[in-house]
Amino acid sequence: MVSSWEPTLTTAQVAEFVANGMLRFDELVPAELNERVLAELPAMRDSKYAAFFGGAATSSTEAEEGKAGPPETGTPMSECHRGTAIGDVLDMPEVRGIVASLVGPDPLFDHDFVHHLPAGYGDRQHLHPDAIVDTADPTFDIQLFYFPHEVAPRSGGTRFVPGTHLRRVPSSSTARYQNVVGEQRFVGAAGTILVFHHGLWHAGDDNPSGDDRWMYKIRLNPTVPQVRLWDTTDFDTLHNDPSDHVFAVSRNDSVAAILRTRQPWQGEEMFRYDLVERTKLWRYLSDDPSFDADHYLTRLDRPRAR
Amino acid sequence: MTERQQILQLWLKVAALDAAVAAWAFYDGTDGARALPDSDPPYPNGVAALQDGWMLLQVPGPIGPDATNGELTAEYVFERRVTLGGSSSSGS
Numbered sequence: 001m002v003s004s005w006e007p008t009l010t011t012a013q014v015a016e017f018v019a020n021g022m023l024r025f026d027e028l029v030p031a032e033l034n035e036r037v038l039a040e041l042p043a044m045r046d047s048k049y050a051a052f053f054g055g056a057a058t059s060s061t062e063a064e065e066g067k068a069g070p071p072e073t074g075t076p077m078s079e080c081h082r083g084t085a086i087g088d089v090l091d092m093p094e095v096r097g098i099v100a101s102l103v104g105p106d107p108l109f110d111h112d113f114v115h116h117l118p119a120g121y122g123d124r125q126h127l128h129p130d131a132i133v134d135t136a137d138p139t140f141d142i143q144l145f146y147f148p149h150e151v152a153p154r155s156g157g158t159r160f161v162p163g164t165h166l167r168r169v170p171s172s173s174t175a176r177y178q179n180v181v182g183e184q185r186f187v188g189a190a191g192t193i194l195v196f197h198h199g200l201w202h203a204g205d206d207n208p209s210g211d212d213r214w215m216y217k218i219r220l221n222p223t224v225p226q227v228r229l230w231d232t233t234d235f236d237t238l239h240n241d242p243s244d245h246v247f248a249v250s251r252n253d254s255v256a257a258i259l260r261t262r263q264p265w266q267g268e269e270m271f272r273y274d275l276v277e278r279t280k281l282w283r284y285l286s287d288d289p290s291f292d293a294d295h296y297l298t299r300l301d302r303p304r305a306r
Numbered sequence: 307m308t309e310r311q312q313i314l315q316l317w318l319k320v321a322a323l324d325a326a327v328a329a330w331a332f333y334d335g336t337d338g339a340r341a342l343p344d345s346d347p348p349y350p351n352g353v354a355a356l357q358d359g360w361m362l363l364q365v366p367g368p369i370g371p372d373a374t375n376g377e378l379t380a381e382y383v384f385e386r387r388v389t390l391g392g393s394s395s396s397g398s
């Protein structure tokens with residue numbers, strides 16, 4: 001059965017995504033499907049490696065079973081990996097509901113990859129966002145990081161830094177930050193999916209444990225304006241007016257309050273600049289050009305007496 | 307006696323040496339006997355690094371109006387020289 005693209009995220013969740021650049025959904029994929037995915041990933045990894053290093057980009061498993069091969073960039077998500085366990089994950093109404101809420105129904109496949117860290121893997125990838133060139137406008141892609149098995153501490157869980165997604169940096173320049181205060185390493189149950197804004201700084205970690213670490217990642221491009229795509233039932237309640245100002249009168253139950261989430265690495269100056277960028281993004285998502293948090297953009301917009 | 311260098315980069319939350327650490331990196335040209343752990347910031351701020359014997363090599367310049375939403379700007383670079391086979395020759 002093909003599920004619908006009914007959005008499932010609330011206004012509060014989308015505001016959290018704007019603030020932190022990510023959302024986390026624990027144990028979203030059921031155990032039986034995780035097991036089927038785990039059985040599929042080694043062949044998919046081999047296919048990806050073969051394509052990357054020069055060769056056919058067709059999974060032997062898929063070819064043997066007469067299934068569609070790996071999707072080409074630009075393929076609608078609904079046509080990707082049909083008849084496979086990964087395809088079944090992408091078809092889940094819970095997954096589609098999250099995706100539709102952020103990038104709209106049936107977004108385009110950008111690329112995917114199987115990230116396998118064998119037991120004892122010793123390298124730590126440098127911190128990076130995932131592209132050299134990305135949009136400077138508020139539109140964004142999302143990336144799903146799907147962990148089909150439990151990941152224990154120090155077992156290769158992906159490293160990431162919440163709140164870094166709106167910093168405009170070349171991909172490799174963040175390599176210099178070996179450690180960032182407040183960074184996290186994924187630890188969690190099987191079936192957990194992290195949803196990242198494309199700009200979020202992240203890295204593969206070492207895996208000193210005795211267990212292999214598998215993760216499937218997919219990047220998705222929107223095809224529609226990303227305006228109020230989510231379940232907006234709570235929109236009018238949370239979407240504050242531009243007067244919401246922490247140094248004057250502010251609400252603690254508004255979008256602005258969520259956007260004010262401060263990360264441990266942010267000093268006051270960094271926090272305020274990031275808040276301005278979050279505010280710009282919320283203006284786009286809410287289609288409210290007068291929206292503000294703490295009056296920064298309203299000051300700039302205000303006609304000046306001459 | 308061989309002298310080797312250790313490098314510590316601290317990105318502070320604002321451009322003042324007594325501000326708290328936002329990020330850090332450590333590179334060790336020695337035999338590793340005096341490595342820093344990476345699970346927590348090695349020092350709460352830049353002054354604490356000075357007090358532990360690190361010598362300041364670089365301070366950040368003024369932050370321009372365009373450098374507002376990219377790299378972490380308050381970058382301080384320190385060195386510590388270590389004499390292998392003996393005590394450190396510079397720093398603690």
